[in-house]
Amino acid sequence: MLFDRLRPNAAAENGLSRRVFLKSSVAAGGGLLLGLGLPTFVGDVIAEESSSFVPNAFIRIGSDGSVTLTMPYVEMGQGTYTSIPMLIAEELEVALSQVRLEHAPPDEKRYGNPLFGGVQGTGGSTAIRAVWEPLRQAGATARVMLIAAAAKRWKVEPSSCHAERGEVVHKTSARRIGYGALAGDAAQLPIPEKVALKRPEEFKLIGTPARRLDAPSKVNGTAIYGIDVKLPRLKIATLAQSPVFGGRLKSIDDAAAKAVKGVRQIVQLDDAVAVVADHMGAAKKGLAALVIQWDDGPHATLSTEAIARDLEKGTLKPGAVAQNVGDVASAIRRAATKVDAIYQVPFLAHAAMEPMNCTVEVRKDSCEVWVGSQVIARARATAAETTGLPLDKVVAHNHLIGGGFGRRLEIDGVTRAVQIAMHVDGPVKVVWSREEDIQHDMYRPYFLDRMSAGLDEAGMPIAWNHRFAGSSILARWAPPAFNNGVDPDTIDGAINLAYALPNLRVEYSRMEPPGIPTTFWRSVGPSHNVFVVESFMDELAAAAKKDPVDYRLALLDKAPRARAVLQLAAERAGWGHPLPEGSGRGVAFQFVFGTYMAQVAEVEVSKDGEVRVRRVVCAVDCGTVVNPDTVQAQVQGAVIFGVSAALFGQVTLKGGRVEQTNFDTYRVLRMNEAPAIEVHIVKNTEFPGGMGEPGTSAIVPAVTNAIFAATGKRLRTLPVDPARLKHA
């Protein structure tokens, strides 16, 4: 999202990322409390340094030697709960198992993710990049203070002591003392001005595979997600919302629903109805028994085709200039060959395995919310706004998330649950059915892209023109980030390409589709742009009659890290080695989220046009690797997420209604369809890049380029349409 414009390098140039604000104090119950201030960003402006800095993350070293990190990021499968403690453990010289994590309570002022516009959020593959330096600094500072406390006690020079495994050691006298016994003394010492961080070759933990700290509770059923909340007197509700976005509830006949055993109450809202019951079985049965009349409202005839037609028209006019290099118009005029194409990507649902849910108790003068959220402070704020209670009367508890993928960056579900809970006496858990979850998602936007390029005599691109239209999520979600018609997320992956393109112009038109809400989806802007850019690059190579890998390499002379991943992926994939008829290899390269990645997909296309992705080879350079096992896992998962989208993913509207309902009509990849995936990690000591998302954007064009290699058919509209690939 804001990340690539706000990547830490930008902060380093401003001299901020190397400076870490720290405050020390005595922890409650004794011990050392180190408060840590992360610079915050609003839009792409670094917030004014405040003279009275308020710490927004805390490391507590208890008098029992325990190390607790209060952390502003939520675990939703990406391994954050394991990777982030590694940074502290590394510099503090404690075992990873000694670091305990606590969720930060909702407080946007304190816990805003600096790469996230200061919003308390987890997303955009930002977590490691945001805390890479500050947390190591804090860990190192605490270590130096603990050593100083021990040296003072022993009356020796601090330089004659060192720390290991949670103890300070004075080697010459063989004395050692645990952090717990020193923490109180350390809290009385001044914070050292400057602390040296370890050199990469000194890392003991960073770069080694670490066990996920959250895994044991997830294999025995004890992990508690938002949907698992248990409270005394808890009722369960399920709901039907207007099937057409913007419609209203006209009337209901609830006689049969009320007669269902276990049904307690029917709640009517302007545009939704909920059945409150003793358990979800009764709530669902009650909902099915309701006779509901809807007023479909202004979008009753809306279709995806109409939205696409609007976008097609919209891209006939120039958009806001996202990037302009050289002079594209004159370069196209003198080009030897011209290539034009229109690309389209569909609306996509998140379909996280945990359906939307939120538990709320609204009392006379307070409100409590239990939910799994990527933006817990916003969840709390909407509860206050919806109930009309002051913010300090609202408590929000965050939970594990059963798949985020961007969906839990929105709070529509919390708002809805609070609206329902305001009619219910006692706590109520509102659980969306899968159908309701898919039909009232907020969707990855539909985009339509017009591409045109001019090639010189040798077939190399001298002009690259990319104009596209679609929804801007940031314009709604973080308005200050939307400037001069340009949304830094929506254009991410379309601008600042690693390729040497002497004349390049990228234009974007914000066009909000009527009657369908949009939001972030795993790999966000690049989920769309990388497909377009890498497909079109493949088209140019084909027009030039050149090998797709060689063609790209020829444009990456000045980008050694890009070349390296592309060459590595091609080599490991056996690029150039023949495949059986009906099979093909496709390549894609990208530099997004601060990470270089190349993927080669091998596909097989059957006579009836069915596509199987057999094998995927990924080469990745994400700078310094914190936990290589997490990098592997994130690529494997992101590839499968992307293959699902490429082959099956689309949400369509007919009569204003979402046509897909459940996993039968919104298909996702299953185990028997999953490709073999190889991940090759380039080792270096560069600044870490994001890893949660890049795998998803890269695989999509690799698959469609492989289909082109196998069949000669260029697919410019997603998802893959088997009807177009049928052959005798």
Add this chain to the structure above:
Amino acid sequence: MAITIKVNGAAHRVDVDGDTPLLWVLRDVLGLTGTKFGCGMALCGACTVHLNGAAIRSCVMPVEGVGDAEVTTIEAIDATAAGRNIQRAWLDLEVVQCGYCQSGQIMSASALLAGNPHPNDSDIDAAMSGNICRCGTYIRAREAIKHAAKLSAATGQEG
């Protein structure tokens, strides 16, 4: 009408309609939240439990259909050797990500391993393709099943 079912070795009397899916009895009435809701139509496998050792989708199993059968959920799967080996293998190979579907994955895999100590890839496909994972942990889950088969063989605890 009160219905008695046996879950994880204990009998429970529940007062719900007979057509109530077992899933909601487990989660909302008995408080066994390890079994997850994903689709409600036996399409995703998140709600998988064992009925007399066989993997079933509890979201479409009416509670009145359970009868005298033994229901086993993720909370008690470690009482079986296959279940323990699958859990061990899941940890050894770091299968989980968000973890939400993993109860169902582990229940399907345990039933497979209990009935087939040496599953091959097509056995695994057949047993596991009904379990969706949006984090995409399939590759590791497949390897973990093979790893669990080895653990079973090593400890002589097949089934």
